[in-house]
Amino acid sequence: MSIGAGVLLFVIGAILRFALTVQVAWIDLLLVGNILMGAGIVVFVLGLIFTFRRRRSVSSRRTVIGHEDGGSTVRRTSHTDDTGL
Template identity: 65%
Template sequence: MGMGSGIVLFVIGAIMAFALNVQVEWIDLNMVGYLLMGAGAVVFFISLILFFSRRRGGGQVDPVDRGIE
């Protein structure tokens, strides 16, 4: 899951929480929307952190040849 899926989860959650006026007996759609918004925000920020941590540290080349001929 990347940044895009976090945004999609957040948008679907916002639609469920704020735009739907449907009452279902066995589930609270507003709470599900808030949970999806929270999960989307968490996924987005975790993928953002991982994205920037990958760009910062990699790319170091070992100057010693490991015997590949």
């Protein structure tokens, strides 16, 4: 969602900066467009960073069945991925 919000902010800022020829006395639309484009880039980059950042944890459990010579070992390893997919 933050990637889309960043793109939206950038597009609105670009429209205000480059497409509008209206001048309003109480606000500078060129400055507002520049600010929105900058904020859109920041939000987009942060969205990419949070999307591609992966935190993984590995847990393993070892179970020994039997005695010294005749025992067998069972290993179980599980990976958890915190990306929400």
